[in-house]
Structure formats: C-alpha cells, structure tokens
Amino acid sequence: MAKxxxxxxxxxxxxxxxxxxxxxxxxxxxxxxxxxxxxxxxARLESGQRRVDVVEFLELARLLGFDPHQAMDHVSQVRD
Incomplete structure (x- = not known):
C-alpha cells in the first residue's frame, strides 16, 4: 500500500x-x-503530520456535529 x-x-x-x-x-x-x-x-492532525484513525474520526464527527458517512463519501470521491 502506498503512503x-x-x-x-x-x-x-x-x-x-x-x-x-x-x-x-x-x-x-x-x-x-x-x-x-x-x-x-x-495541530498535528490539521497540518497533515499524522493520520486520523477511524475511531478518532468518529469521535471528531460526534464532537463537531457532522455525519461521518457523508464526510467519507466526499473524501472517497477525491482522486489522488
């Protein structure tokens, strides 16, 4: 798997x-x-110095009040 x-x-x-x-x-x-x-x-998350794991992502979604499924749909459509 690529970085x-x-x-x-x-x-x-x-x-x-x-x-x-x-x-x-x-x-x-x-x-x-x-x-x-x-x-x-x-700051390290937002600067891209570390990855966000799935559990962290779900907690961020809960705390920030967004739907994690919709967010992943958005991110998954981005092409590298």
Missing part, C-alpha cells in the same frame, strides 16, 4: 476537518480539550 500522508484524499480529509471545526466555532485548543488531548494533537 497516504500528503495525498489528495488526505488533504481533502484535513480540509474537511478544519472546516467542520471552524463551523462549530471551536479553536484547536477548545477541540483538543473536548478530545482530552493537547492543542498540539489537533
């Missing part, structure tokens, strides 16, 4: 997560607090 960091799909996922966080009116620090993490954790 996924930095691919078009990974970038689309990051852009989606940033947009959803901003739409929820949360800063990185506020989201990190809700996740029980440090702000740097969210």
């Amino acid at each position: 996924t960091l930095g691919t078009a799909r990974h970038k689309a996922l990051i852009a989606l997560l940033i947009a959803k966080r901003e739409a929820a009116g949360l800063t990185q620090t506020e989201l990190a607090t809700k996740l029980g993490e440090y702000q740097s954790f969210v």
